[in-house]
Amino acid sequence: MTYRPDIDGLRAIAVLAVMLFHFGLVGLSGGYVGVDIFFVISGYLIGGIIVDETANGSFSYVRFYARRIKRLFAAFLVVGLAATLVGWWLLLPGDLRAFGKSVIASAAYAPNVLFYRDIGYFDSDASTKPLLHTWSLGVEEQFYICFPLLMRLVSGKHAARTLVWLILAALVSFACAQYLLHADPAASFYWLPARAWELTLGTLVALPAARQATVDSRLVRPITLVALAAVLVPLVAYTEATPFPGLAALPPSVGTAWLLWVGHRDGRGWVQAWLRSTPMVAVGRISYSLYLWHWPVYVYLAYYYSGAIPWPARLLSGGVVFGLAALSWRYVEQPARYSRRPPAMVFGAAAAGSAVLIAAGFALYRSNGAPGRLAPETREIAAAADDFIQSGGRCFDEHNSALPGLAHCQIGARDRPPQFLIWGDSHARAIWDGADQAARENDLPGLLVWSGGCLPAFDLQKHESASGPVADKACTAQNAALKSSLAKLPSIRSVMLVGRWAYYTEGRGIGIDAHNRIRVEPLDVDGAAGAAAGDQARIVAAALRSTVAWLHGAGYKVSLLEQVPEIPQFTGRKLFQTVRSGRDSVAGAIAGFGTVERAQVEARQRAATLALQEAAGTGAATILPTHSLFCRGAVCSAWAYSRPAYFDNNHLTVTTSREIRSSLLPGMTP
Numbered sequence: 001m002t003y004r005p006d007i008d009g010l011r012a013i014a015v016l017a018v019m020l021f022h023f024g025l026v027g028l029s030g031g032y033v034g035v036d037i038f039f040v041i042s043g044y045l046i047g048g049i050i051v052d053e054t055a056n057g058s059f060s061y062v063r064f065y066a067r068r069i070k071r072l073f074a075a076f077l078v079v080g081l082a083a084t085l086v087g088w089w090l091l092l093p094g095d096l097r098a099f100g101k102s103v104i105a106s107a108a109y110a111p112n113v114l115f116y117r118d119i120g121y122f123d124s125d126a127s128t129k130p131l132l133h134t135w136s137l138g139v140e141e142q143f144y145i146c147f148p149l150l151m152r153l154v155s156g157k158h159a160a161r162t163l164v165w166l167i168l169a170a171l172v173s174f175a176c177a178q179y180l181l182h183a184d185p186a187a188s189f190y191w192l193p194a195r196a197w198e199l200t201l202g203t204l205v206a207l208p209a210a211r212q213a214t215v216d217s218r219l220v221r222p223i224t225l226v227a228l229a230a231v232l233v234p235l236v237a238y239t240e241a242t243p244f245p246g247l248a249a250l251p252p253s254v255g256t257a258w259l260l261w262v263g264h265r266d267g268r269g270w271v272q273a274w275l276r277s278t279p280m281v282a283v284g285r286i287s288y289s290l291y292l293w294h295w296p297v298y299v300y301l302a303y304y305y306s307g308a309i310p311w312p313a314r315l316l317s318g319g320v321v322f323g324l325a326a327l328s329w330r331y332v333e334q335p336a337r338y339s340r341r342p343p344a345m346v347f348g349a350a351a352a353g354s355a356v357l358i359a360a361g362f363a364l365y366r367s368n369g370a371p372g373r374l375a376p377e378t379r380e381i382a383a384a385a386d387d388f389i390q391s392g393g394r395c396f397d398e399h400n401s402a403l404p405g406l407a408h409c410q411i412g413a414r415d416r417p418p419q420f421l422i423w424g425d426s427h428a429r430a431i432w433d434g435a436d437q438a439a440r441e442n443d444l445p446g447l448l449v450w451s452g453g454c455l456p457a458f459d460l461q462k463h464e465s466a467s468g469p470v471a472d473k474a475c476t477a478q479n480a481a482l483k484s485s486l487a488k489l490p491s492i493r494s495v496m497l498v499g500r501w502a503y504y505t506e507g508r509g510i511g512i513d514a515h516n517r518i519r520v521e522p523l524d525v526d527g528a529a530g531a532a533a534g535d536q537a538r539i540v541a542a543a544l545r546s547t548v549a550w551l552h553g554a555g556y557k558v559s560l561l562e563q564v565p566e567i568p569q570f571t572g573r574k575l576f577q578t579v580r581s582g583r584d585s586v587a588g589a590i591a592g593f594g595t596v597e598r599a600q601v602e603a604r605q606r607a608a609t610l611a612l613q614e615a616a617g618t619g620a621a622t623i624l625p626t627h628s629l630f631c632r633g634a635v636c637s638a639w640a641y642s643r644p645a646y647f648d649n650n651h652l653t654v655t656t657s658r659e660i661r662s663s664l665l666p667g668m669t670p
Contacts, residue, residue, distance in 0.1 A: 006263040007041060008284025009275025010256060014038045015287040017235050019294045019321070023314050030238025033252045035136050036198055036245065037231065038291075040256040042140055043202025047147060051162065051207060054151040061148065066343040068144065069350045072137070074336035075289055075328050077353040080106065083130045083296045084360050090300055092576055093369025094386035095128045100364030102131040105138075107357040112138040116190040119468075127302040128573070133295035135190055142192045143199050166204055173197035174246075181246040184470050188245060195245070198253050205257045211264055224262050224271050230255030289325035289333055297321050304581060306574040307512075378580045384644035385572025387653035388430070406481045409448040412439025412668075417491035420446040420668040423456045423482065424498030426651060427563065431498065431664060434657030438665045446668055447492070449482055451475050455504050455520060456497045457543035458483050458550065464518040476523070486554070494557040496624075496667030497547075500650055501563045501608035505537040510604060511568025511649050541611035548615040558621035559667035560612050565601040565627055565636040566650045569593040575644060586639075594638040598631050624667055629660050 014037035021031020046068075053059035080103060087099050098118075105114035112135035126132055154165035173196040180188035188194045204210060215223070230251040242248050263272055274280065283290070301309055301317050309317075341349075364370065374382055410418070411432065422428050422435055428450040439446050453464045454475035461476045463469075486492065503509060509516035520539055544560075551558045570593055578589045602609075612623050630636050630645060638646040645656040652660075 004263055005281045005284075006272050006275040007045070007260065008287070009277070009280035010037060010041055010259060010284070011287040012280045012283035013231065014041070015290045015294075016283060019290065019318070021235075022295065022298050023318060025314060025318065028235045029240070030234045030236060030242065032240075032244070033231075033234045033238060033249070036249050036253050037256045038136065039140070039195060039198035040202040040253050041260065043199035043204075044206045044257075044260045045202075046144060047199060047203030048206025050144075050148050050151055051155070051203060054148065054155045055162070059148065059151075062343050064144075064148070066346045068141070069346050070337050070339060070341075071333075072288070073350050073353065075292055075333050076106075076134075076137070077357065078328060078332050079292045079296065080131070080357050081360075084357075084364075086296070086300055087130060087364075088370070088373065090303055091128075091369070092382050092385050092573055093371040093374075095303075095573070096364050096369035097367075098128070099130060100361040100366075100369075102129060102134075103361030103364070104358050106131050106134045107354045107361070109138055109141040111135050112142075112190040112192070116186050119186040119190075127299055127307060130296040130299045132299075133291065139190075139192050139195050140199070143196055146192075146196075147199075147203075160209075163204070163207060163209060166200055166207070170197040170200040170204065173200065177249070178246040181243055182469065185243075185468050198245075198249065201253055201257050202260065205261045210261060213261075214265075217266075220262060220266055221269050223258060224269060227255040227258035227262075228271050231259065286322075286325045286329040289328040290321065293324045293328065294321045297324070303577060306577050374580075378576065381572070381576045381579060381586070381644060384653055384655070385576045385647070387572070387655055388647035388651060406449065406478065406485055407451075411436040411446050411448050413443050413445040416445050418445045418447045418489065419491055419670055420444060420494045420496065421486075421489075421492050422446065422448045422450075422496045422498060422667070424450050424496075424561075425454050425456065425500060426450065426452040427500050427561075428456070428498035430647070430651045431561075431657045431660075433654045434659070434661040435664050435668065437658050438661035439668055441661075442665065442669070444668055447489075449478070450498075451478055453503075453518060454478065455540065455543070456499055457540070457547040459523045459546070460520050460539075460543050461523055462518055462520045464516070466513075466516045466518075483550075492556070493670040494559065494668060495551050496559040496561060496664075497544075497621075498561045499563065501540070501612065502566070502605045503650075504540045505607040505611060506604070507536040509650075510566050512571060513649060514568075537607035537611065540608075541614055544611050544615040545617070548617070548621045552620040557670065559624055560616060560621050561624045561664070561667060562612065562626045563605060563608060564650070564652060565596065565598075565630050566604060567594060567596050567636065567638040567646055568649055570638040570646055571648045572644055572646065572653070575638075590637060590639045594644075596636050598627070598634050598636050601627065601631070601636050622666070624663065626660075626663065629663060 014034035017028055017031040017034035017037070019031075020026045020028045021034070050059060050064070053064075084099075084103060087096055091099060102111060102114060105111045111131060115129070115132060115135050150165070150169065151162070155162050173193055177188050177194035177197065180191070180194050234248070234252050238244065238248065259271070259275070263275070266272075297317050297320060301313060305313065339346075369386075371379060371382060409432070411422070412435075420439075422431075428448060429452070432448055432450075435446075435448070438444075451471075451474065453462065453467050453471070455462065456479070458479055460479070462472050464472060503516075503518060504520055507518055508514060520536065520543070522539060522543065548558050548560070575586070575589050575594065578584050579586055584592065615621055616623050627636065630638075630640050638644060641656060641659045643655065645652060645659075647653050
C-alpha cells in the first residue's frame with residue numbers, strides 16, 4: 001500500500017484520545033476507544049498485506065516478522081528498559097515484583113494474558129502497572145501469529161471464499177466479545193478471541209473487493225460525516241461504566257473502517273483534509289512512540305503523587321511525553337524500521353533484547369522487588385504496605401479430607417479433626433495468620449473458608465463490580481457447598497463469621513474504593529435469583545439472621561466479628577510514597593489521611609451494626625468487638641502497635657492480625 005497521510009490522522013485521533021483519557025486533561029471519558037481505532041487501522045494495514053501476499057504466493061513468515069520486529073521492537077525495548085530503571089527507584093517491593101512479571105510477559109508477547117489472570121478482588125490499581133498498556137500489543141501480535149495460518153487455509157483462487165471466511169471469523173469473534181462481556185468482562189477486554197473482530201474488520205476493508213467497491217457519490221460525504229461522528233462521539237459519551245467492548249465498540253470500529261475505505265476511494269472533503277492536515281499527520285507519525293511512553297510516564301507520576309497529580313504536573317508530563325516520543329521516533333523507531341539488516345540479524349537482536357528484559361524481570365521477581373535498595377527508615381513502611389496475602393496466598397485445598405470439593409485452609413493444630421470454622425470474605429483472609437497463630441498457641445484445630453467480596457451468608461447471590469460474574473457465581477456456589485458440607489464435619493463446634501459488613505449493607509466502598517459497587521439479593525427455593533425484598537441493609541440483615549439461626553439451631557457456637565474501622569483514604573502504598581518522597585513525615589501523613597473520626601466510622605457501620613445485633617438476637621451469637629483495637633477516644637487510626645496496621649483502607653496487615661489474635665480466640669474456642 002502507498003503511504004496515506006489520512007491514516008496518520010486517524011492514528012492521531014486514537015493516540016490523543018487514549019492519552020487525554022489517561023491524563024485527565026480533557027473530558028474524554030471514553031478515550032479508551034482509541035485502542036479500538038488502532039486495532040481497525042492495524043487490521044487494514046497489516047492484515048491487508050497478509051491477504052494480498054498470501055493470495056499472490058509471496059507471503060513469508062520470516063520477512064513478515066522481520067518487518068514487525070523492525071517496526072515495533074526497538075522502541076518497546078527502550079521504553080521497557082527505561083520503565084525498569086525508574087521502577088527500581090520508585091516502586092514498592094511488591095509492586096516492583098509484579099512489574100517484573102509484566103516485563104517478562106511483555107517480552108514474551110503475552111501481557112494481555114498476565115493482566116487478565118491478575119484481575120480479581122485484590123488486583124492492584126492500574127496506576128501501579130507501568131506496562132499495562134502493552135496488553136494491546138500482545139493482542140495484535142497474537143492475531144498476527146494466527147491470521148496468516150487462517151489465510152493459508154482459506155485463501156484460494158476465488159476471492160469470495162476469503163471474504164466469506166473473514167466475515168464468519170469476525171462474526172464469531174464479535175459474538176464471543178458480546179457473550180464474554182456478561183460472562184467474564186475482563187476476558188472480553190483482554191482476550192484475542194473477543195478483540196479479533198476489530199482487526200478482521202480492518203482487514204475486510206483492505207480486501208481487493210472492498211477497495212474496488214463503489215458507493216453513490218451523493219452518499220459518500222454524508223456517510224463520512226456519520227462515520228466521523230461514530231468515531232468521535234463515543235470519546236465523550238462513553239464512560240468507564242459503559243459495557244465495553246461488544247456492541248458499544250461497533251460505532252467507532254465501523255466508523256474507522258469507513259474512513260479508511262473512503263480515504264482510499266475518495267480523498268476529497270473537509271474530513272479527509274482535516275485528517276491530512278500537518279498537525280494531525282505529525283502526531284500520527286509518532287503515535288506508536290506516544291502510546292508506548294505516555295502510560296509509564298502517567299503511572300510513575302500518579303505513583304509519586306499517590307494518585308493526586310497536580311494540574312501543572314499533568315500538563316508538564318504531557319509535554320515530556322511528546323518530547324520522549326519525538327526523540328524515540330527519530331532516533332529509535334526510524335533507524336530500526338528502515339535498517340537493511342538481514343532477517344537473521346533482526347531476529348538475533350530481538351532475541352538478545354528480549355533476553356535482557358526477561359532476565360531483568362526475572363531478577364526483580366525472584367528478589368521480591370529488591371527491598372534492600374530502600375533506606376532503613378522507609379523499609380518498615382514498605383514492608384507493611386506489602387504485608388498482605390502472605391503465607392502462600394489463598395489456600396485451595398480442594399482435595400483435603402475435611403471438606404472435599406470445597407476450597408478451604410487448615411489452620412491451627414493439624415493432628416486431629418477441626419473444632420472451629422472461620423467463614424468470611426477477604427477480611428477473614430486478612431486475619432488468617434493471626435487466627436492460625438492463636439489456634440496453634442492454644443492447640444486448637446480449625447478451618448478457614450473465604451472468598452473476596454463474598455458475604456458469609458446462605459441463600460444469597462451477589463453482583464459486584466470488583467469481581468465479575470464468574471466470581472459472583474462462585475460465591476453463591478461456595479456458600480451452598482459449605483452449608484451442605486458442614487454435616488460431614490461433626491467435630492466442628494464453633495463458627496466465626498467475618499466480613500466487611502458495611503460494604504454489603506451500603507452497597508459500595510468508601511474513600512479510595514468508593515467506586516466499588518455490590519448488590520446482594522436472595523435466592524428463591526429453586527436456587528434462582530429472587531426479587532430483592534427491600535434495600536441492601538434489610539436483605540443483608542435478613543440473610544445474617546437466617547444464617548445465624550440455622551447455625552445456632554444446628555448446635556454450633558456462633559460468633560460475629562465486628563468489622564474493623566475503615567480508614568477511607570489510607571493505603572500502605574500511599575503512606576510509603578508520601579514519606580519516601582519527602583512530602584510529609586509519618587506522623588503528618590497519618591494525621592492527613594490515616595485517621596478517621598470514630599463518629600464517622602459508626603455512621604458508616606450503623607446499618608451493619610444493627611444487622612449484627614439482630615442476628616445475635618437473644619444468645620444466638622456473640623459479637624466480638626474490634627473498634628477498641630484501633631480507636632483511641634474520638635479517633636480511629638491506621639497506625640497501631642507501633643507500625644502501619646492496615647494494608648489498604650479496610651484490610652489489616654498480616655502482622656496486625658497477629659497482634660490482635662487474642663481478640664479472635666473467643667470465636668475459635670468451643
